[in-house]
Amino acid sequence: FAELALKVRAAAQAPRGLIGARPRHDPPAADFNPNGRIVAIGASTGGVDALMSVLSAFPAMCPPTVVVQHMPASFTKGFAQRLNQHCAAEVVEASNGMPLEPGRILIAPGGPAHLELRGRRRPVCLLSPGELQSGHRPSVDALFSSVAPLGERAVGVILTGMGRDGAAGLLRMRAAGAVTIGQNERTSLVYGMPRAAAEIGAVGQQLDLSVIPAAILAACSAEASRVDLAG
Incomplete structure (x- = not known):
């Protein structure tokens, strides 16, 4: 009950426009060319x-993207479908062995497994059964830790949320050379x-x-640099 009360209080105190607001962005750039970063x-x-x-x-040809959102198993597929209706890129719930490709956003399914990546040349999704990590399954820490071996070929982003899940994994990513981005306190529902x-x-x-979308796309644009995933 204490955690629920904190969430309700945070929502009530959030700046207007953050809760249930329609995203306000310029149309995604149709000519965006990803540089190979995940x-x-x-x-x-x-x-x-x-x-x-x-x-x-994100543009239709967005960088390959994987997402962990803490959510019950019965909601993640519907969440992916809802996102798919509002995004230029394809958004689907991840499945075991699914490859990461430009133009596709993969949402971790809720349930008994963590979403991790395997492979350096052509990373694919691995749904790995296991215990809770940082109090969650799927865990952001599990995802970020599995992405860390890609080093500078990855971008890690941690958004609003309660607790510490993702902090240790993001640190591993940054230590390996990844670009890392965090949402600030002013715009976080729960910082x-x-x-x-x-x-x-x-x-x-x-x-x-x-400005987080622009920062992600800047790091992933071929105009900035090209990243060789085969390294």
Whole structure:
């Protein structure tokens, strides 16, 4: 009950426009050319709206993206379908062995498994049964830790959420050379996960939610640099 009360209080105190608001972005760039980086995003309380805002700003040919949003198993497929209706890119619930491809956003299914990545040349999804990590399954820490071996070929993003899930994994990603981004306190519904990550030095850039999509795409644009996944 204490956690529920905290969530309700945070929602009541959130800045107007963050809860249930329609994302307001310029149309995604049709000519965006990804550079090979993979994007991993973690979110919890408040993440439904935050993810809608970020992902709806991605172009159809967006960087390969994997997402863990803390959510009961019965809701993740519907969440992916809802996102798919509002995004230029394809959004689907991840399945075991599904490859990461430009233009596709994969949502971790709720349930008995963690979403992890396997493979360096052509990473694919692995649904790995296991115990809770950082109090959750699927866990953001499990995803980020599995992405860390890609080093500079990855971008890690931690959004609004309660607790510490994702902080340790994001630190591993940053230590390996990945670009890391955290949502700032002003625009977070609950500044728990981003704060925990920032406090241990895992966040390279701490940004307003409204500019996070542009920061991700800048890091993943072929105009900036090309990343060789075969390395």
